[in-house]
Amino acid sequence: MRIEELYPIFRKHPSVSTDTRKVTESCLFFALKGENFDANTFAEQAIALGAAFAIVDKQDLPKHPQFIFVDDVLKTLQDLAHYHRRQLGLPVIGLTGTNGKTTTKELINAVLSQKFKTAATLGNLNNHIGVPLTLLAITPDTEVAIVEMGANHQKEIELLCAIAVPDYGLITNVGKAHLEGFGGFEGVKKGKGELYDFLSKNGGTVFINRDNLHLQEMARSRSFKEVIYYGTSSDNYVFGKLIANDPYLTVEWSDGENKDEVQSQLTGIYNFENILAAIAIGKKLGLTTQQIHEGINSYKPQNNRSQIIKTERNTVIGDFYNANPSSMAVAIENIARLEADNKVLILGDMFELGEESGAEHRAVIEKAEKLGIAKVLFVGQEFFKNSNQKSVFLKNVEELRTYLHENPVHQALILLKGSRGMKLEQVIAYL
Incomplete structure (x- = not known):
């Protein structure tokens, strides 16, 4: 079945599951395969549990009126998510980085939700399966989406960008993580830089921490429609400094005209730049200072992160x-x-x-x-x-x-x- 034929079925049954333990009434069950499992074998069970249809790719399965056969279930999931994103036509903010992705994503979501109906990656569903599930969970009344993209080897971010098509992008930082998969630190920079590559080729807007020399170097080798800088120096779109860390952070920030203070429920000096990133994105998308502050004030970290x-x-x-x-x-x-x-x-x-x-x-x-x-x-x-x-x-x-x-x-x-x-x-x- 082609994506154009599958999409009306998805709109009628907009809940998606890849796990029989999480099947909900009238959902679509995507029978994914892994190293140690093949969910095609659970397709009938998913239907029995209430799924409206099971999308399968094992061609020797018995015929079933609620089975939808495709060539590759994973690619179908990704293509359907991409198609859905295109139909929604809303701005998408894509972010990646070695550290701070999830915290920054949650901060951005907390800030933007003060003005917009937002959708954001749940938890750390940020890989080749998680990003499609994130996109497919976006409802038509959503105004802005924030999509976290994770990777442990090169070409992953490239794939996730092709699926999510971000209009805005942010790399929190690049550091020593997943060195085995990336092939060293230069490989990390190249892999994370695939977000910059996509935004450069597709006329996107990028937010860059000017204090991060690695990000500056990566940005210089690419051209962008628009670059929004944040950091500690006054020549940035948004700039600020940390004025308290006891243990919660208080940040003084300015857009060049007004100076304000915002108190957070975050600990860790490394979260200072994540707060500035959320402020910069909030300002760019038209939020008031009060809305930005309410968003940052309201975010309390969970899931064992700081x-x-x-x-x-x-x-x-x-x-x-x-x-x-x-x-x-x-x-x-x-x-x-x-x-x-x-x-x-x-x-x-x-x-x-x-x-x-x-x-x-x-x-x-x-x-x-x-x-x-x-x-x-x-x-x-x-x-x-x-x-x-x-x-x-x-x-x-x-x-x-x-x-x-x-x-x-x-x-x-x-x-x-x-x-x-x-x-x-x-x-x-x-x-």
Whole structure:
């Protein structure tokens, strides 16, 4: 079935599912395939659970009045999402970057929703499946969409841009993450730069942090219809400075005419530039200062990203959704600047670093131990390879739980950070 024929069916049944556990009444079930599964085998089950139709590509399936056969289910999902985006005709803001994507996306959404009906990527549905699902969830009454794009190798952002067709774009930063897939830091820059490539070729508007030399360099090699700069110097469209970090951030900012202050519910000096990005986009899209401030004030981080967790005994900066050398460095720098009599670092392994893993973990150890913090705990096999007498090294979270049970921490400011696979949330109960 062609996309033009499938689209009216989608409009009649606009809920989409790729998981039989999440099938809703009258939805469309897309039978995707993975390395260890083939959802074609669950198509009849999806229909039994209430799906209106199942989109399948295994041609030897038995004929069924509610099966829609296509050549490739994944490509059909992506093409349908692209077609839907084109029919909507609304402005789309695409953003990517090594760190801060989700927080920046949530800030932008919080700000723009003060004026517009918005749609934004749910959670981190930011890959070749998540972006189509994000687009297909957009309703016709939506006025602005914010689409997060993630990648761990080159050509991914190029594909996601071709599907989502962003009119505006933002790269939060480029850093050392997914080095194995990208082939090193230059590969990261090239991969993330595919968003700039799309905007350059298609007359888009780009928002750039002028303080970031890597982004400036990447932008100079491309030409854009419009460039909106933000940063700390007064020659930017929006500029500002951090005036409080205790532990929540307060930012002073200006558009060149007026100077204002906005208080956030975010911690971490690295979020200063994310706040400025949201302000710049809000200004560009015509929001008032009050609307911008209400949006930033209202956003409270969740999902273990720069989240302040008050336990009975301690204050925990929970930042364990993900970790890479870049985000680890700024998180360590941030806790060093915070005022607290008793600080503790609990740092977990960073994943997907390939051949550079050893060197990058050693660099984190060196940076953390230079701070002179009384208690530093390193958790995971990669960190454990570098055990020394200065800090505590533990092989896994089980050993960490035992250590914290036998050596309880009281009245401390704790940074808890590591890659998602380390499952550091399991130790919150011990803090």
